Amino acid sequence: MPSSFMHTAPRLTALAAAALLAGCSFIPTYERPAAPLPAGYTLAGPALAADAPAATAIDWKDYFTDARLQRLVGMALANNRDLRVAMLNVDQARAQFQIRRADQFPTVSALANATRQPNTSGQYANQFQVGVGITAWEIDFFGRIAALKEQALAQYLATDEARKSAQISLVSAVASGWLTLCADEELLDLSRRTLQTREQSLQLTRLRLDNGISSELDYAQALSLAQSARATLAQQQRQRLLDENALVLLLGQALPEDIRASLTSARLEDNSPMQPLPVGLPSDLLTRRPDIRMAEQQLIGANANIGAARAAFFPRIALTAQFGSVSSELSGLFKSGSWAFSLAPQAALPIFDAGRNQANLDAAMVGRDIALAQYEKSIQSAFREVSDALAGLDTLRQEIDAQTALVDANRRSLELADLRYRNGVASHLDLLDAQRSLFGSEQALVAARLQQQLNQVAMYKVLGGGWTQQPQGEEDAPQS
Incomplete structure (x- = not known):
């Protein structure tokens, strides 16, 4: 020396x-940009109770109270690979922030x-x-490293919000998958009973044909109806397997045998009801929805990049x-x-760089504008999702009531058509039409009940519920 x-x-x-x-x-x-949102929602029915707890204040175990569904959600939170990647991304973003923070200190x-x-x-x-x-x-006289550190911190916070959003999506996807399986089993049971009834009707029609009471046309029509029911049963069996495969992928493991066995007696109308949720104002979404907060953190990070690009014009x-x-x-x-x-x-001190620093600054400015547009789009998308869920609250209830009345009416029509046919008053075609109408209305009722419960799951998701419980072992956010 x-x-x-x-x-x-x-x-x-x-x-x-x-x-x-x-x-x-x-x-x-x-400064947080003005949210491109209207003042309130358009409700299709009566407003929800304002004194109910917000979705973000309700743990998913309190909202989805079915013990089997709770087990499935717990398995998914522990084993789902997409959620695991989201959590590892948080760890990686935390490490990147710590690298940027260490740049401020001498080695x-x-x-x-x-x-x-x-x-x-x-x-x-x-x-x-x-x-x-x-x-x-x-x-760091001109704040270049500090700006990069702020950008890394914003990226870490955005990644953590992405993890919360992934957890919301996973919980709601498992709940939707479970409800869909229940509906599949209900439709399978309906198709089996319908096929059995139509095969009995086919045998009876064959017997009447052999005795000269019915025509060949009656037999062909009964055979067509039985084959149609058999084809529907095969389609629903295939769909049932596909839906189970989708749920298994979410769980990250095979469906437990006791839960699979319990599905044979599952009915949508027997599921535990989900509690009502207050909608609040559209502006509440800014604090409730992790995906919106993620977009805002990305905007903050893009804003910090401008500071780093500006500092590059000054001496290092x-x-x-x-x-x-x-x-x-x-x-x-x-x-x-x-x-x-x-x-x-x-x-x-940069003297000549062929416009590199200016191009970096221009790119950073455009990046902020892109992040701003994405932030506003996330807000508008969230408003649309809540509005869609609200549209189904009252209308689906009305649809189920009307569909239930239709099933009762079609069941009574079938009883009368069968009685009139046996007494020679009505044609065989009238009986077949009554059978088709009843089967179709029963399927539509199951679909409407499924849609109503899926809408309740969607309402919990779009209002920001499902992430109040942190994954085990999650560390606190790093300090800047």
Whole structure:
């Protein structure tokens, strides 16, 4: 270490502290953009009770109270690979933030060096050095590193919100998959009973044909109806397997045998009702929906990138320093008079870069505009999803009431048509039409009940419920 750089260690510490305090920031002042939302929702029916707890205040276990469904959701939260990737992304974003934060501090390394070289007299001289050093530490006078750190923090927070959004989607997807399986089993049971009835009717028609009471046309029509029921049963069996496969993928493991066995007696109308949720104002979505908060954090990160791009126009000041002991003899290290340090500041000011820095700034400005558009789009999409769920609250209830009355009417029509046919008053075609109408209305009733319960699941999801419980082992957010 040259003696011309000999100084005292406290002066180095004072210089570093002054450099840290001298930093400034070129990050534009962030203000949350005005939300492109109307003042309220258009309700298709009566407004919901305002005193009910908000979706974000209800844990998914309190909303989905069926014990079997709770088991399935718990399995999915523990085993679903998409959620696992979302959680690992959070860990990765946290590490990236910690890297950016570490850039603000010098890296201190232990140094040891020994050289042997000829001097001017032709003899060999030794030099031994031991100490600590700082290599090319950038002093953040103009806030470039601080802006990158703020961008990394925003990215971490956005990734954590993405994890919450993924958990909401997973919980609702498992609930929807379970309800769909219940509907599949109900439709399968309906198709089996319908096929059995039509096969009995076919046998009866064949017997009447053999005895000259019915025509060949009656038999062909009865056969057509039975084959149609058989084809419908095969379609529903295939759909049942596909829906189970989709649920198994969400669970990350096979469907438990006891739960599969319980599906044979499952009925949608027997499921535990889900509690009503207050809708509130559209502006509430800004704080309830993790996907909106994620988009806002991405906007904040894009805003911070502008500060880093602006700081690139100013000099970068780096510091290299060493402090330790130098001696020509190994035994002379750490003795009085052997201590020294060197200090080498360096400044680099961009003069000509072919427009690179300006292009980076332009790209950062456009990136912020893109993030702003994505933020506004996420708000509008959230409003649309809530409005769609609200549209089904009252209308689906009315549809189920009307469909239930239709099933009762068609069942009574079938009884009368069968009675009239047996007494020779009505034709066989009238009986077949009554059977088709009853089967179709019963299927439509199951579909309407499924749609109503799926709409309740969607309402819980779009209002931001389902993420109040943090995954086990989740760490707190890093401090900036």
